Amino acid sequence: MKKPVQLTENVFLIDDFDLSMPERTGTYVLTEDKVTLIETSASPSIPHILEGLRALGISPSEISYIIVTHIHLDHAGGAGVMLQHCPNAKVIVHPKGARHLADPSRLIMGAKAVYGEKFSELFDPIIAIPEDRLIIKGDGETLKLSEKLTLKFLDTPGHANHHFSIYHPLTDGIFSGDTAGIFYPQLDREGIEFYLPTTSPNQFDPEKMLQSISTFKALEIERIYFGHYGMSENPIEAFRQVESWLEVFIEEAKHVSQEEKNPQKQVEQITQRLYDKIKAHLTKRGLADKHPIYELLYLDVNVSAMGLAHYLTKNAGGTK
Structure with a gap:
């Protein structure tokens, strides 16, 4: 098992081994008074998250919140399964994503159309989340995790319309999901800092993506926590490359x-x-x-x- 990595104070990264690949998709653990997970990946990743929590000495019953930046299955497909392990947790989602977590039938249908026979291996099971365990957060809304930390949610479409990002003021960082693209730590270790946009179907909109990146720039953040994969402390370069490659x-x-x-x-x-x-x-x-x-x-x-x-x-x- 790969041990969770501490990135900043009270922020840890668990490798979800999404698609059985290392450093493909990650789950962030915020070890505040109210322990919080950001992203779950797909259901086959849940055992890796549970192992990571064990390594951190955290019981699933201690989890207060599971936040998904958007409802694509590589970010939120495992939320229902994870919730079964976390009796005291609630799932936080964008206003446009909540109904699809409560009734994932359209998500399942869409994924089966794309992945065909591989669907079960990659995503099964996708479990509906009871509405009383869902919390919706709109643009500008906040979530207090401790006396010192209150997260802020920002509506950031471009990759998907049901996408928010989460500003972490203590580390001056943003959990960007897929809006700010993909970071490749495998290349970073080779001395090549590399970022690409992610323009997956079916709500990709380049103008909205650039507007969302402008929102990030205006915050003058010091770090980005990517859904894929890990943390960059060079946001200016990340935005430059993503904008350039998007063109x-x-x-x-x-x-x-x-x-x-x-x-x-x-x-x-x-x-x-x-x-x-x-x-x-x-x-x-x-x-x-x-x-x-x-x-x-x-x-x-x-x-x-x-x-x-x-x-x-x-x-x-x-x-x-």
Whole structure:
């Protein structure tokens, strides 16, 4: 088992081994008076979270809150299962996500359409959360965890409409979910600081994403706690790279959509074009050709390509 990592005072990170991959998706543990988890990943990750809590000396009965930044299954799919282990916890969710946690039938249907036969292996079971154990937090609302710490929730669409981020004033950090993109600590250890946007279907909106990043910039935060994966203490560089790559993502997707009208082939071609550009960039930075990160990068880019294709189809030409 991989031990939880302490990031800042009273903030720990558990590796959820989402999709059986290390450093893919993480759960943050806030060890305040009211112990709080941020993100659960999908249900197969729950044993890893329980092991991580044991290593921290925390009983699931001590958990007061489970916060999910948004309801995509790699962030919230395991919330129902986790709640069964946490008799005193409530789940905190965006106003637009609550009904889907109370009745996950549409989430399940959507995931089965995308993942087919792999659905059970990746996500089962997805358990409904009783409405009396859900708490909704809108933009600007707060949550007091101790005398010294009150979290603040910020509506941050772009990746999804049902997405909020959580400002942690004591560490001057933001739990950004997927709005501020993906951080790759595997590359950071190689001396390559690298971030990408995540543009997965079906509510990706580049203009809203840029507006949300502007919200983060205005806070002048010192660190970002990413859903994927871990903490960066260089927010300015993270925002710069995500904005720059977002432009590339849109440009490449537009090029494909003008030439190719078959949706499946669009996704394949966007994936390949983006992957080739990213690989060329990392090769120039000195990354070995066979580095294992490429498997994860291809997976991330493929999901982003689906969202880009969907966005351009929906908007008949995309952004200006």
